Structures are given as structure tokens and as C-alpha cells.
């Protein structure tokens with residue numbers, strides 16, 4: 001799917017670039033997709049992803065989907081997907097301006113801009129620009145809702161990949177993009193549909209609580225509310241899958257469901273020695289219970 005052209009004897013036929021994540025997002029699932037693949041359903045009537053983030057699973061499944069609802073509670077993030085869907089040329093034009101002016105001064109000037117003074121397309125380009133150039137690609141807002149990550153040290157950051165953004169825009173054609181909490185965005189799922197939940201992970205210890213993707217915290221209460229939504233969907237025959245950290249609290253919450261152990265590499269941690277292999281859990285209901293055999 002990554003090929004950009006097909007060469008025949010006399011012509012070069014362009015092949016559309018496959019859409020893929022265009023933001024660096026904490027908790028991105030790209031590296032886990034091969035382990036998830038065995039549990040994905042054979043048939044998906046409608047796909048729901050209530051904790052979208054960078055959308056690694058959505059883009060991975062995209063070739064198999066006919067229709068989908070993707071959602072997140074982060075308004076800046078959802079504005080980006082909305083604008084790519086509806087006004088991709090304006091976003092690209094704005095982002096190209098950032099590419100041309102990129103410097104330390106420009107970064108901090110853009111970081112300090114008030115979001116309310118910008119058009120939706122300018123806000124979308126601002127988030128993509130900051131995301132591509134900030135330290136570690138980490139989306140973090142302070143209590144006032146201001147993006148507060150310092151500039152990263154990249155020699156030549158890819159700020160404006162217009163071809164990829166157009167591919168993403170095309171992939172969103174038949175897709176409903178929602179600013180919503182997980183309760184609302186998955187409520188209408190039916191048997192035959194597939195819902196994948198990738199919430200902020202429950203902390204493994206009191207000091208490892210990386211749950212602040214935005215100003216909205218996701219504590220034990222929200223984990224319990226999410227389990228209730230999961231259980232309700234499962235009871236109604238919806239195909240459901242959920243990722244979370246491998247800890248006793250999560251294993252107990254989902255004790256009534258199939259739990260699979262996944263091996264992951266911790267990638268966002270400022271201390272290099274803390275980057276290593278850890279396990280995570282994948283919870284499933286109404287899905288293949290063990291890895292499917294290929295014949």
C-alpha cells in the first residue's frame with residue numbers, strides 16, 4: 001500500500017498513497033498491530049473508535065471498512081480530523097506557511113497563539129505543526145488549556161506532507177468524526193459492528209500516571225465507567241476490543257472477559273533506562289478467542 005506509482009511498459013500510473021497516522025500521539029498503537037491482528041473480526045459492519053488519538057488502528061483497518069465513527073474528547077485533535085475531512089487544502093496552505101517560517105522563534109510564537117483568535121483550519125495547521133516539531137511529539141496542555149511542550153531538536157522535521165494529508169482526507173469521506181466522550185460515541189453500536197477502545201492507560205504505579213493527554217483526567221472512576229460501557233456492548237452482541245495497562249486493577253475489572261497478554265515497548269519516557277519491554281492487556285468480547293491459524 002505504500003507504493004506511489006506503478007510502472008507499465010509505456011505509462012506511469014499514479015497509485016494513491018495509503019492513509020496512515022500523520023500525528024505522533026502518545027499511546028500510538030502502530031507497533032502492536034501485528035499482535036492485534038489475530039483478534040480483529042472477520043466482518044465489520046460499522047467500525048467505532050472512541051479514543052482516536054493518532055488513529056493507528058483506524059488507518060490499519062481502513063481498507064476493510066465501509067463506514068465508521070471516530071471520536072475523541074480532545075477538541076483540538078477532533079478539529080484537525082474535521083478540517084482534513086472538509087477543508088484539506090486550507091490546512092495544507094497554512095501548514096506550508098509554518099514549514100517556510102520554521103525556526104525556534106516561530107515555534108514559540110505559534111505555541112503562544114491564542115486558539116480562539118484562529119480559524120479552524122489555522123488551528124488544525126497549528127496543532128500539526130507543533131506536533132511535528134515539539135519535543136517527543138507529546139500533546140500536553142496546562143490547566144489553562146495551553147499547549148506547553150518545548151521545541152524538539154529535529155534537523156529536518158517533516159512538517160507538511162501534503163500527499164499524506166490528502167490521503168487522510170479521502171479516507172475520512174464516509175466517516176463520521178465526533179467530539180464526544182466514549183459513552184456517547186459508542187452508544188449506537190449494533191451486533192456486527194466493531195468497537196475498539198484505547199483509553200488513557202491506568203497507571204502502573206503512583207509515579208507513572210501518564211494519563212494527562214489533555215486537561216481531562218482519566219482516573220479509576222472513568223476506567224470503571226468504561227468497563228460498564230464495554231460490558232453493555234458485549235452483552236448486546238457487539239464485537240469489542242480494549243487495550244490497557246497490565247495491572248491487577250485492570251485484570252480484575254475485566255475478569256469476566258477474554259484477556260490476552262501483549263508485549264509492548266515503552267516509548268514515551270524521559271528516562272532512557274525506563275524504555276524497555278512491558279506487557280499490556282487486550283480485552284475482547286464476541287471476537288476470535290485465540291490467534292487464528294492461516295492455512
Ligand SMILES: C[S@@+](CC[C@H](N)C(=O)[O-])C[C@H]1O[C@@H](n2cnc3c(N)ncnc32)[C@H](O)[C@@H]1O
Pocket residue numbers: 025026027028029030050051052053054055056057071072073074077180181182183198199200201213214216217218
Ligand atoms: C491512548 S490515546 C489513543 C491512542 C490511539 N489509539 C493511537 O493509536 O494514537 C487516548 C485518547 O483518549 C482521549 N480521551 C481521554 N479521555 C477521553 C474520554 N473521556 N472520551 C473520549 N476520549 C478521551 C485522549 O484525548 C487521547 O487521544
